[in-house]
Amino acid sequence: MKPTVFQKLPLSTGAYYTALFSLAVIAGIGVLSAYYMEENGHWVTGMNNQIVWGLPHVFAVFLIVAASGALNVASLSSVFGRTAYKPLARLSGLVAIALLIGGLTVLVLDLGRPDRLIIAMTEYNFKSIFAWNIFLYTGFIVVTAIYLWMMMERRMNPFISIAGTAAFVWRLALTTGTGLIFGFLIARQAYDAAIMAPMFIAMSFAFGLAIFQLFIVGIFQATDRPLGDYIILRMGRLLRIFIVGQAYFVIVYHLANLYAAEHSGVETFILTSGGTLSQVFWIGQVIIGVVLPLILLFNTKTKTKPLHVSMASIMVIIGGISAMYVVIIGGQSFPLVLFPGMDVSSSFFDGIINTYSPRLPELLLGVGGIAIALLIILVGMRIMDFLPSSLADRDINPHHKPPTVLGPNEK
Amino acid sequence: MTKCKNETEKHTNLKRRGFLGAVAALGAGAVVAPGVMLYQTGGAGATADNKVTEFSNGGKAANPNTRWGLLVDTNKCPKDCTVCVSACVEENGLEGKGRPQTDAQWIRKIDIKNPTTGFQTSLPVMCQHCDEPPCVDVCPTGASFKRADGIVLVDKHTCIGCRYCMMACPYKARSFVHETLGNQKPWAPRGKGTVESCTFCVHRVDVGRTPACVEKCSRDAGGAMTFGDINDAGSEISMLLKKLGTQQIRRDLGTNPGVYYQGLST
Secondary structure: OOOOOEEOOOOOHHHHHHHHHHHHHHHHHHHHHHHHHHHHOHHHOOOOOOOOOOHHHHHHHHHHHHHHHHOHHHHHHHOOOOHHHHHHHHHHHHHHHHHHHHHHHHHHHOOOOHHHHHHHHHOOOOOOHHHHHHHHHHHHHHHHHHHHHHHHOHHHHHHHHHHHHHHHHHHHHHHHHHHHHHHOOOOOOOOOOOOHHHHHHHHHHHHHHHHHHHHHHHHHHHOOOOEOHHHHHHHHHHHHHHHHHHHHHHHHHHHHHHHOHHHHHHHHHHHHHOOHHHHHHHHHHHHHHHHHHHHHHHOOOOOOOHHHHHHHHHHHHHHHHHHHHHHHHHHHHOOOOOOOOOEEEEOOOOOOOOOOOOOHHHHHHHHHHHHHHHHHHHHHHHHOOOEEOOEOHHHHOOOOOOOOOOOOOOO | OHHHHHHHHHHHHHHHHHHHHHHHHHOOOOOOOOOOOHHHHOOHHHOOOOOOOOOOOOOOOOOOOOOEEEEEEHHHOOOOOOHHHHHHHHHHOOOOOOOOOOOOOOEEEEEEEOOOOOOEEEEEEEOOOOOOOHHHHHOOOOOEEEOOOOOEEEOOOOOOOOOHHHHHOOOOOOEEOOOOOOOOEOOEOOOOOOEEOOOOOHHHHOOOOOOHHHHHHHHHOOOOEEEEEOOOOOOHHHHHHHHOOEEOOOHHHOOOOOEEEEOOOO
C-alpha cells in the first residue's frame, strides 16, 4: 500500500466548464420551475389540500436521507478503522454535504413562502421537530466541514478520529430527525410510529452508499484513473448488508401495521388496493430496491463483478425514491380517520383515497436539486484536493499480492 | 390544567416581547398597552395596511381564564343544511376559484354512516381549537399558535408555508392558500403561500359576539351550535356539557378539542 495522493479534478478546462454549464442549466430550470410555482401559487402543481407534500418532498427527503448515508464511507475509515476506505473519506464528506444542500434547496423552494427563509432561521418553536431539523441540517454541514478540514490539513490529522466520530453521531441524529418528521405525526395512519427513525437510518445507509459507489465509478472513469475491483466489491458486500438492514425495518413496520386492526386500512391500501402506489411499493421499493440487488450481490456468479455492484446501486436508488414516494404520497393518500369505523363523506374529500398526479415543474425542481448537489461536488473537486490518484488494488488493498509470473521451469 | 395555562401565558409573553421588539425596531412609535399582542386582534390588527394599534377589542389581552368552546347538537343539524358553511364563507371572504381540490374550506359538513347499524348523521367540522394542538407543536416558526383563551390561529406574518401543520392536524382543518386571492376582509387576511383555518371568528369573539356560523345557525337554521366559555361553570355551554353526553372528535389522540358534539354516538 502506498500513501494516497489527492488531486484536484484534472478535467480539461473545456470539459470542466461544459459539465459545469450543463448542470447549471438543469439547476436553473429547477429554480425557474420553483419561481413558476411560487408566482402562480401551488395550484399549478399536483399538490392540493389533500396531498400537501408532493414530488419535491420525495426528492428532497431522498437527498437528505442519502446525504447522511454518503458519509458512511468516511465514518468506516475514521471511526471503524477500515483503512481501505481512507482514500475515499474526503470525497464521502463532500458528497454528503452536497446532497444535503441539494435536498434542502428543493425543500426551501417548495415552501409557500420561500422568501421568508430568514424567518425560518430566526423564529424558532423548539417543540417542533422541523425546527430541530433546521439545526441538525446546518450542524451537519458545519460538523462535516470541520471533519474535512481535519482530514485535509496535515497538522490537524490527529483530530480526524474525534471529528469523524462527532460527524457519525451527528448523522445518526440527523436521520433520526428526518424519520421523526413523519414518526411524530399522530394524525396519520401511515405515520405515528417511532420505528420510522431507525428505518430511515437503515435506508440512509443503503441509499447513500449506492449513490457514492456509482459516483466513484463515474468520476474515476471520467478522469481515467485506476480503479481496482477490490474497493467496488467491498462496497458491494457492504451494500448488501445495508439492503438487508433496511428491508428488515420495512418488514417490521408493515407487519406492525398489519397486526393492529387500527392500521389495517392504510396497510391494505399500500399493499394491495392502492393502484399505482401499491405498484410503486411492490415493483419499485421491494423488487427493484431490495430483491434484485440482493440476488445480484449474494449470487456467487454475479457478486464478483464490479458491474453488478453498480447495477445493484442503480436499483437501490430507484428503490429508494420509490420508498420515499410510498411513505410521503402513500401516507397522505389514505384519508384521515376522524370517525373510526364509520363511512364518511364531505365536500372536502373526507373518507376517500386522495389522488396525486405530479406536474412537470415539481419534477424539474426535484431534478434541479440533484444538479445543485452535483455542481457543488464538481466545484469542490476542482478547487481542492479531494480525488485520490488511484484506487487500484495494489494501492489500497492491504492484502494485495501481485500476480505471480510463472517461470518456464515452474509448473 | 394550571400548568397548561401557565405555559400558554409564558408563550404569550414571549410572543409579546417579540412583537414589541419588532414594533420598536420598525420605529413605528406606537404606544401599545401592556398585555397587547398583535395576534390578539385576530385579523384586524394583523393586516399590514392597518395601524397596529387598531385592536378590535380595544387592546385587551386574551383572558387566560377563558377557554372558548363550541357545542354542536347534531340532532338539530340536517344533512342538507349548510348555513354554517355559507356564513363562514361570507364572513371571512373565503372566495373560491372553483377548484375544489385547492380551494380553502374552513368549515365543512361531514356525513357519517355506521356501516353496521345504518345510523346516519351530519355535522360541521372546523378547526377544533385543541388544548394540545398538534399544528402548534410542529410549526417550526411558531406561526401556528394558541391564544391564552384557547383559540388556535396562524400568524400570517411568520407562516413560511411549509404545510407541516396540515400534515399534523388530525381533523383536516387547515387549508393552504394555493393562489392569489382578492376581495379579502380586513379582519381575515389571507395570503398566497400560507396556511389558514377557522379562527372561531376571533374578531367577533373579542368584541363579545359569537362566531358567524353560530349566529347564522341560530337565526336561520336549527340552532344546533352553542358557543361560550367552557371554563365558566355558569355559561350555557358549560351547563349543557355537564348535562348532556357529548363527544370530541378523536378524543383518543389526547388533543382535547374545544369543539364538542352531541348526538354523535353511533
